[in-house]
Amino acid sequence: MSTDPSPTTAPRGRYVLHTKTGWMVFAATATIALVVVPLLNRLPSESSVLHVPDFAVPLLGKFLCYAIVALALDLVWGYAGILSLGHGVFFTLGGYAMGMHLMRVSAGEGVYRSELPDFMVFLDWKELPWYWRGFQSLPFALAMALFVPGALAFVFGYFAFRSRIKGVYLSIITQALTYAFSLLFFRNATGFGGNNGLTDFKRLAGFSLQDPNTKLGLYVASGVALAASYLLCRFVVAGRVGKVLTAVRDAEPKARFSGYDTVRYKLFAWTMSAVLCGVAGALYTPQVGIINPSEMAPSSSIEMVLWVAVGGRGTLVGAIVGAFAVSGAKSWLTASLPSAWLYCLGALFIVVTLVLPRGLAGLPDAARKLRATFERRRRTGAKVDARASEGVASETREERA
Amino acid sequence: MTRPPLFLRIDDVSVTFDGFRALDHLSLAIDQGELRCIIGPNGAGKTTLMDVITGKTRPDSGTVQLVADTCDLTELAEHEVVRHGVGRKFQRPTVFQGHSVIENLELAVHGSKSVWRALFVRLDAEQRRTIDEVLDRIGLADRAHDEAGTLSHGQKQWLEIGMLLAQRPKLLLVDEPVAGMTHQETERTAALLQSLAGDHTVVVVEHDMDFVRSIAQKVTVLHEGRVLAEGSMAAIQADPRVVEVYLGA
Numbered sequence: 001m002s003t004d005p006s007p008t009t010a011p012r013g014r015y016v017l018h019t020k021t022g023w024m025v026f027a028a029t030a031t032i033a034l035v036v037v038p039l040l041n042r043l044p045s046e047s048s049v050l051h052v053p054d055f056a057v058p059l060l061g062k063f064l065c066y067a068i069v070a071l072a073l074d075l076v077w078g079y080a081g082i083l084s085l086g087h088g089v090f091f092t093l094g095g096y097a098m099g100m101h102l103m104r105v106s107a108g109e110g111v112y113r114s115e116l117p118d119f120m121v122f123l124d125w126k127e128l129p130w131y132w133r134g135f136q137s138l139p140f141a142l143a144m145a146l147f148v149p150g151a152l153a154f155v156f157g158y159f160a161f162r163s164r165i166k167g168v169y170l171s172i173i174t175q176a177l178t179y180a181f182s183l184l185f186f187r188n189a190t191g192f193g194g195n196n197g198l199t200d201f202k203r204l205a206g207f208s209l210q211d212p213n214t215k216l217g218l219y220v221a222s223g224v225a226l227a228a229s230y231l232l233c234r235f236v237v238a239g240r241v242g243k244v245l246t247a248v249r250d251a252e253p254k255a256r257f258s259g260y261d262t263v264r265y266k267l268f269a270w271t272m273s274a275v276l277c278g279v280a281g282a283l284y285t286p287q288v289g290i291i292n293p294s295e296m297a298p299s300s301s302i303e304m305v306l307w308v309a310v311g312g313r314g315t316l317v318g319a320i321v322g323a324f325a326v327s328g329a330k331s332w333l334t335a336s337l338p339s340a341w342l343y344c345l346g347a348l349f350i351v352v353t354l355v356l357p358r359g360l361a362g363l364p365d366a367a368r369k370l371r372a373t374f375e376r377r378r379r380t381g382a383k384v385d386a387r388a389s390e391g392v393a394s395e396t397r398e399e400r401a
Numbered sequence: 402m403t404r405p406p407l408f409l410r411i412d413d414v415s416v417t418f419d420g421f422r423a424l425d426h427l428s429l430a431i432d433q434g435e436l437r438c439i440i441g442p443n444g445a446g447k448t449t450l451m452d453v454i455t456g457k458t459r460p461d462s463g464t465v466q467l468v469a470d471t472c473d474l475t476e477l478a479e480h481e482v483v484r485h486g487v488g489r490k491f492q493r494p495t496v497f498q499g500h501s502v503i504e505n506l507e508l509a510v511h512g513s514k515s516v517w518r519a520l521f522v523r524l525d526a527e528q529r530r531t532i533d534e535v536l537d538r539i540g541l542a543d544r545a546h547d548e549a550g551t552l553s554h555g556q557k558q559w560l561e562i563g564m565l566l567a568q569r570p571k572l573l574l575v576d577e578p579v580a581g582m583t584h585q586e587t588e589r590t591a592a593l594l595q596s597l598a599g600d601h602t603v604v605v606v607e608h609d610m611d612f613v614r615s616i617a618q619k620v621t622v623l624h625e626g627r628v629l630a631e632g633s634m635a636a637i638q639a640d641p642r643v644v645e646v647y648l649g650a
Contacts, residue, residue, distance in 0.1 A: 240507075240519040247497045247508055254495040257455065259483035259514045259568065268516045 017234050026230075033064075033223045038216055054212045058287040059331065061219035064226050065284040066327050070307040070319035071226075072276035075233050077305070078314030079242060080269045081249030083167075086174030088301035089181045090149035090274040094281025095291040096185075097148060099198035100132060101141030102209075102286060106202035118200065119193040129191045138205060145282035146275050153274030154267065161263045161270075166252075175298050182296035197292025204286050215287065222283045226320070229276050233316055236272070245269055246314075306345070310352050312359025321360050407468045408433040408602045409454075409572060414463030414475075416449055416626075423449040424460065425626035436598035438613045439606045441623035442646060447606045448492065450623070451574050455489045456482040467572070480514070488570030492577045494557035498550035502541050502560060505549050506532045509564035531567055538593070539563035555586035562593065573597060575605045579612050591616045622646075 018026065037060065041052040069091050076082040103117045110118040116128060134140045156177060160170055188194035207214040236242055247255045248262045255262050285291045294300065303326070311322020326348070333341045356362060411429040415422070424446045431437050441447055452458035454465050456479045465474040467485060474482050497505050510528045513519075524532070536542040539559040544552065549560060558578060565573055575594065579587045587609070595616055597603055607613050613620065613634065620637045622629045630640045637643055 236520070240522050241516060243500065243504060243508055244516075244519060246499055250497050250499050251495050253457075253479075254491070254497065255508075256479040257483060257489050257491075258509045258564065259480050260508075261478070261480045261514070261516075264516045265519075 017231070017238050026227075030223070030227050034220055034227075038220060041212075041216060054215070057212070057215050057219050061215070061222045061287040062284060063324050063327050064219070064222035065280040065287070066304075066307065067320040067323040068222075068226050068229050068280035068283075069277050069304055070311065070323035071229050071233050071316060072273040072280070073304055074308050074311075074313060074316055074319035075236070075276075076269050076273045077308060078316075078319070079237055079249065080245040080266055082266060082270065083171045083305070084174045084273075084301070085171045085298065085305060086176075086178035086301050087273070087277055087304050088296050088298075089178040090153060090277035091281040091284070091304075092181075092185075092291065092293070092295040093149045093152065094145040094278030095285040095295065096192060096198065096281075097135070097141050097145035097278070098282040098285040099201070099291040100135040100192075101138055102201035102204060103198050104132070104136040105204070106200070107136075109202050110200060117193070117198070119188075119196065120191075123188055132191070142282060145278045147278075149278035149281075150271050150275040154271045157267045157270040158263075161266045175301065178296050178301050179298050182293045182298075185293035185296060193292070195292065197290060197294075198285075199290040199292075201286060201289060209286055209289065218283065218287050222287070225279055225283060229279065230316060230320070233276075236269075237316065241265065241268070303345075306349060308359075310348060310359055312356075312361025315359075315361040318359050318361030325360065405433045405435070407431075408435070409604075410464075410466045410468055411450075411454070412464045412466070414450075414453055414460045414465065416446075416453060416458060416460045422626050424453065426463070427623075427627055429621065429628060431602060431604060434599045434602055436594065436603045436605070436616060436618050438617040438620045439604060439623060440608070440610075440613055440620060441629070444625075445623040446626040447623055448576060449626075451489065451576055451606065454482075454574060455479060455487060469571075483568065483570075484514075486569075486571035487574065488565035488568045488572070489574040490558075490561050490565055490576060490578060492580065494554065494561050496549040496552075496557050496560050496564070498548070500549055501546050502549055502552070503532065503536070503545040505560060505564055506535055506567045510567040511569040531569070535563045535567050538566065540589075555582045555590075558582065558586075558590070559593070562590075566597075571602060573601050573603045575603065577607055578605065579607065579609055587612055 037052055037057075040050055041054070041057055044051040046053070069087060072090075073084060073087050076084055107115050107117070110121075112118055112121040114121045116125060120128070135144070160173060165173065184190055185192050185197075186195055192198065201209050203209055204214065204218075207217070209215075237245070244255065244260055244265050247258070248260070248265055252262055255265075281291075307323040307326050308319045309322070310326050311320065312318030329344065330341060333344055352359060356366070358365070407430055409429075409431040411427060414424050414427045416424040427446070427450065429450075439447055439450070449458060453460050454474060456474060456477050460475055463475070466472070467474065467487075470485055472485065474485065474487070477485070497508060500508065507524060507528075510524070510531055512525070512528055513522065533542075536545055539562060541552075541556060541560060541563065544556070549557065552560060562575070562578070565575075578594065579590050582590060591612060594603060594605060598618075605613075605616070617634045619632065620634050621631045622637060622640075622643050624646050629646065630637055630643050632640075
């Protein structure tokens with residue numbers, strides 16, 4: 001046994017978030033999203049090809065929110081191996097918290113000019129239910145947008161992980177969770193606007209939601225939130241916690257026998273993921289102008305999983321790319337060829353599973369491998385040709401002899 | 402020669418699975434620094450015994466005590482048992498396939514394993530020294546940065562033993578360490594385990610009789626969830642009951 005171990009074999013004491021190139025790509029992407037796009041919306045004239053039209057700003061903002069959800073999902077699925085088919089519930093709860101605030105600050109400006117939200121007047125309710133109290137304060141609503149999804153995830157996760165429910169069983173329960181919540185929110189009596197959800201928002205923090213400047217502001221806020229979420233997730237997965245999470249994903253019993261309380265690690269990632277979804281939901285509602293229980297439908301949560309699957313799991317970047325690619329394609333297709341979207345979605349799922357198990361993030365690697373194979377084949381092919389022609393030459397020589 | 406102090410006391414442990422008695426009022430005592438081999442035919446309860454000690458299976462009755470700690474291991478969860486200094490190597494080599502060799506050791510190394518600490522924790526000098534020592538000891542220093550999934554079967558077994566050592570356990574439970582190993586690898590493993598005894602208390606479950614013969618100081622034979630015989634390898638081999646249930650078969 002050596003008493004003076006060489007320092008070269010020891011792992012470095014610090015963890016690296018990004019390589020230099022990685023930071024440059026991050027900075028460039030952030031600049032484009034947070035500076036270039038807003039400038040292209042404000043500066044060029046509307047006829048210019050460079051102009052980003054006003055309608056595109058909240059659309060892009062919506063994609064940014066989706067990307068935060070995809071990140072959150074990648075954290076639990078890609079790293080900890082927990083496939084959630086119910087992340088829509090956390091996203092929507094965050095959205096409702098913000099929606100409730102927007103309803104409260106628009107009080108008196110609805111169709112019925114009542115202090116109560118229109119749907120409550122319609123239901124002939126006389127006063128605000130207790131759980132609506134406090135939401136006229138923006139800080140309170142924002143806190144709830146983080147706290148409610150986080151608390152739900154914590155309680156759900158605590159019981160699920162402690163009972164060692166894993167894999168497909170856990171996925172099914174998460175699906176049931178979001179479905180149950182959608183049924184609950186569909187009911188008028190629950191007090192969240194039932195089927196229609198919350199809509200007809202007027203302003204946020206004093207700014208009119210109809211004003212393009214407000215929309216641009218929300219877009220930038222979403223971009224900042226995405227960048228911050230990304231760095232936070234990167235920080236978690238680059239350090240010891242990320243290594244433990246992947247260890248749990250690959251061999252949970254072994255992680256336990258290495259001294260890790262795997263329930264706590266899973267619970268940490270799971271709750272953090274839900275809180276990020278809450279942030280995304282809170283930013284989503286004012287940009288889209290409506291939040292309703294269909295966001296909690298099982299199919300919405302499955303679509304979220306698809307973003308990560310298409311982008312490539314366990315890379316974080318892939319999740320963001322996937323969210324943009326899939327929801328971009330959806331926006332475009334549902335406008336130009338509405339009937340084709342579901343077929344495309346199904347086809348996409350099959351193609352990704354069969355051909356690109358590592359998603360778009362795996363493309364560079366796959367391409368490199370493919371090229372290497374071609375190269376090798378060409379080289380060996382050339383050698384075979386050379387040998388063949390040599391053989392022919394020697395044969396002819398022999399013949400001559 | 403004075404007898405070393407008692408280290409682990411297993412007292413009257415019973416485990417039943419769906420009516421099948423895997424362990425039947427089993428009692429066993431292991432001394433500090435001992436290298437004990439546990440043998441027995443299939444279904445004798447060897448692996449169940451390991452499961453009980455490490456908190457994976459809760460017994461119907463009985464206690465498992467680390468004498469120095471005076472705590473009952475049967476009341477603890479797996480990760481808590483580990484924190485009391487018990488390390489276990491599984492029958493099939495289980496390492497974290499996607500992590501490099503050195504990351505595997507880093508995950509196993511002694512120190513706080515709490516999630517909040519893990520967010521900001523860095524390896525300290527002592528942990529790094531441990532990792533280097535272990536890498537040397539298991540002979541994988543030149544593979545340190547390779548993915549554990551790319552190691553050979555024998556190397557994975559060693560890495561797993563290395564992960565145990567990095568935890569700095571007082572008690573090592575090793576389940577069939579040489580299954581599937583080549584002759585050479587088996588010899589190296591025997592030497593490794595023998596070098597560990599003394600500083601650590603080592604319990605080995607093994608089927609390979611040649612291997613047991615080569616390392617054993619004291620052998621316990623389990624049969625139908627009970628201790629059938631205990632003693633030196635020579636005494637065991639001479640015992641007619643043992644021959645009947647196990648060796649003769």
